[in-house]
Amino acid sequence: MKLSHHFIIFITIFAGFWMDEWISEFNIREYIFLADNIPYLIETSIGFLIFCYWVYAMPEKLHSSAALIYGLIIDLCFGSAVGFHMLFFVSISYIIHIYVFRFRIFSYFQLIIFFGTAAVFYLACKYLIFFPTNYSYLLLIFSFLVNAAAWLPIYFGMRSFRRTFLK
Amino acid sequence: MARTTPTFTPVGKYALAILVSLSLLISDINYQTFSSIRGFVQAAGIYSELLIDSFTTKITKFNSIYEDKKELIKVNKDLQNALLKLQNKIFLEKTSQVLANDLINLYDGVQALSQDQEAFIFEIASFGLKNYLCCSSHSLYLKNPQKLKVSANLPVANSNSFIGQTSSLDINLIKVILFSDTEHILPVKINNFFCNAKGAGKPLLITCTVIKGPELLKIRNNDPVFTSGIGGVFPRNVSIGRVININNSTLNESKIIIALDANPLESNHFGVLINL
Numbered sequence: 001m002k003l004s005h006h007f008i009i010f011i012t013i014f015a016g017f018w019m020d021e022w023i024s025e026f027n028i029r030e031y032i033f034l035a036d037n038i039p040y041l042i043e044t045s046i047g048f049l050i051f052c053y054w055v056y057a058m059p060e061k062l063h064s065s066a067a068l069i070y071g072l073i074i075d076l077c078f079g080s081a082v083g084f085h086m087l088f089f090v091s092i093s094y095i096i097h098i099y100v101f102r103f104r105i106f107s108y109f110q111l112i113i114f115f116g117t118a119a120v121f122y123l124a125c126k127y128l129i130f131f132p133t134n135y136s137y138l139l140l141i142f143s144f145l146v147n148a149a150a151w152l153p154i155y156f157g158m159r160s161f162r163r164t165f166l167k
Numbered sequence: 168m169a170r171t172t173p174t175f176t177p178v179g180k181y182a183l184a185i186l187v188s189l190s191l192l193i194s195d196i197n198y199q200t201f202s203s204i205r206g207f208v209q210a211a212g213i214y215s216e217l218l219i220d221s222f223t224t225k226i227t228k229f230n231s232i233y234e235d236k237k238e239l240i241k242v243n244k245d246l247q248n249a250l251l252k253l254q255n256k257i258f259l260e261k262t263s264q265v266l267a268n269d270l271i272n273l274y275d276g277v278q279a280l281s282q283d284q285e286a287f288i289f290e291i292a293s294f295g296l297k298n299y300l301c302c303s304s305h306s307l308y309l310k311n312p313q314k315l316k317v318s319a320n321l322p323v324a325n326s327n328s329f330i331g332q333t334s335s336l337d338i339n340l341i342k343v344i345l346f347s348d349t350e351h352i353l354p355v356k357i358n359n360f361f362c363n364a365k366g367a368g369k370p371l372l373i374t375c376t377v378i379k380g381p382e383l384l385k386i387r388n389n390d391p392v393f394t395s396g397i398g399g400v401f402p403r404n405v406s407i408g409r410v411i412n413i414n415n416s417t418l419n420e421s422k423i424i425i426a427l428d429a430n431p432l433e434s435n436h437f438g439v440l441i442n443l
Contacts, residue, residue: 021297024296024297024300024301025296025297025300040300040301040302043301063177063180064177064180064181064183064184065180065184067184068184068187068188071188075205076201076204076205076208077208077209077212079205080304081192081195081196081201082191082192082195082200082201082204082205083188083189083190083191083192083193083194083195084188084192086184086187086188086191086192087185087188087189087192090181090184090185090188091185093181094176094181094185097176098176127302129196130302130303130304131298131301131302131303131304131349131368132303133303133349133367133368134301134302134303134368134369
């Protein structure tokens with residue numbers, strides 16, 4: 001694969017992580033008085049899901065080295081520790097690689113469940129490692145619903161992007 | 168039966184990649200191996216954001232040359248900033264004076280040392296709002312146009328009270344760790360009771376976990392909380408918050424929950440006491 005293609009793919013992943021940051025900074029408590037005392041319950045994983053999409057769509061072109069380098073740059077720009085995104089990118093990349101043909105015969109619903117669960121597992125590990133005091137099952141449940149709902153728009157959006165820019 | 172892999176998936180390479188990332192992660196979490204590199208990248212990101220901001224501000228200014236209202240807003244904003252700076256300076260001078268008096272009482276000779284402590288006002292460069300709202304890591308970056316050599320562990324305040332302490336200097340941006348960060352520990356005094364208050368990982372909250380005893384029974388909700396000065400970073404007897412709850416977490420321990428007075432989100436300028 002050309003370097004420019006890697007660059008385009010990385011830009012989309014970076015934009016996803018940036019969007020996650022942007023969404024997290026939106027403080028709903030400022031707008032809804034009743035929400036003043038509720039804890040923080042939702043975290044999106046758009047960047048992680050975009051990475052999953054690229055491996056799912058182009059498994060023969062994205063291998064461990066690409067996952068490692070993308071993860072390293074994301075760790076340096078967004079992560080709390082170097083190695084975290086590297087580890088998760090490599091792991092999910094490996095899982096998608098070995099089951100990619102099985103995923104092809106999955107329904108959209110099954111894909112939603114799988115990628116939603118993967119995103120929540122990533123979030124759970126992130127909270128357990130870096131922010132154990134803020135870890136909660138409610139957060140995981142709500143985040144699962146949000147990330148699962150985000151998978152289809154990401155899937156179709158990135159597919160049309162890929163067909164336009166990465167022919 | 169369908170093949171499970173589209174192409175050859177080299178397990179060895181994946182295993183190696185996982186090992187490399189795991190070792191990097193463990194070394195960074197345990198020994199902060201890459202904290203300086205990460206700080207550098209984050210500071211570079213903040214600088215680029217500031218550059219884009221200043222660029223867009225200049226374009227906006229150019230457009231609003233003929234718009235009187237925008238000019239008035241700018242004057243208003245400048246006046247607000249000046250007022251905040253003034254409030255901040257007054258607070259810091261007051262606390263500097265308290266510190267100086269303490270030192271005079273102890274040693275005559277160290278008066279000169281207290282005079283060396285000066286309050287500098289810095290404008291905020293970036294606030295880690297995402298982590299502040301959701302997670303336990305609470306920090307902000309301050310601009311340092313004068314390129315002062317600001318060391319770690321210096322008190323930082325806004326116009327109300329102290330909000331945290333300096334943590335590091337990344338490409339001339341001053342990193343400040345807030346009281347509510349779970350990594351931060353602040354020795355405090357409630358009435359005559361001393362304890363180490365740890366950040367709760369939630370905005371404006373710190374907690375003291377203490378062993379139950381007769382002194383604890385004297386503490387009531389809304390009791391004022393002061394810095395004890397024991398840590399050597401903050402001057403003593405500066406009001407930083409009040410007790411809002413006392414939870415009996417276990418049989419032997421209680422958790423005193425303290426709400427902080429100074430909200431870092433309300434200020435654009437912060438003062439740092441620097442030993443010159």
